[in-house]
Amino acid sequence: MRLVRSRQETRAAVLSYIWRKGGCFRTEIAENVGLTEASVSRIVAELRSEGILAETRQTAEYQGGPSAILTLSNNHKVGAIEVSNNRVHVGIADLAGEMLFSERFDLKDGASAQSVTQALDQSVSALAERASRTKSHLEYIGVSIPGYDPRTEINPIIALPPASILDRVRASFAEAPVEIANSVVARAIDQRLRLGVVDHRDDYLYVFVGHGVAAAVVNEHWGSGDVIACELGHMVVEAKGPRCRCGHSGCLEAYLSTSAIAPRLKIEEADLLALGDTWPQRVPLGEKISADLMGRLRKLGMAIGNALNLIPARRVFLGGWPANLGAEGHAALTAGIDSSLLGGASRVTLKFVQSELGREPASALSLATFAYLKCGAQPVAEEGRRSRIFATT
């Protein structure tokens, strides 16, 4: 099957494939991105002349086999600002993902708009200063914000309106286009990069359980990789359940957020957050607590099953602390999915993905690279400077 695509889309398809593969032979591109070999040759020549792709010789795997490998060149850079619950991380990396600079700034959980603004200003200045000092031209800047939703003025997690965040980044980087997204979108893009190129071309659901519960649908139509954030954390799983911070009762987050779990573990929420998502291996779990956690994971499974009733995806990747509860956690989640998904859990592939915390600002850097490659790595015209919020609308 060949697709009719614009020049920008074909460039984007070739670049995204090479990015996810971490380098590849010319011969495999055509068949994997749905282009003719002639088109691939033309696009590769173009991208090489622009210095976006590099081709290096290496020993062929077999006699007469391909011997030149294509990679993203390391002279194009992207920048990132990643806000987490207690920090703001900034960084610069090349397109291949090598981090050239990173710095972090403290941000208190539940900080006021004023202190968020202060931390954000500090981090944006540090990024701008570093880019200028090293003469790094940033092709794109990725900004990852928990709770971010371009459709609403209120962010339940970070007390700063979306427009204000964007204005602050733009004030320091007049030239670079900015992609701003909810942190689950950035995480999903980063996780997909680490997943590499797989045979499946079907969409999947990505779920992350950390401070709260976040989910996104990843579109795999010809490797598109577009991500749509969806609201799983506030899906009501028990109408008479505990009160949630959103005002409803019995939301998934009322069972699985760190503020719901911490009292059960008899630990301060800040200490739980500090342990990261490996806490199930570091906090002693008695039989009773363990059973309680499994009950909560069944609720998460039930919510996932309900979500799968709405979308055609049958693959689920789950990151965050439940991934550290091993086979027992997996079984509880599957039982939950089985209790709500029409037809049961037997056709669902549920995979745990390992810890993504502690790698900041890797997700926001992946977001920036994804956004840059998605526009075909072409100089962005003035109208293109507006943020392309493709990911959350």
Ligand SMILES: [Zn+2]
């Ligand atoms: Zn809620």
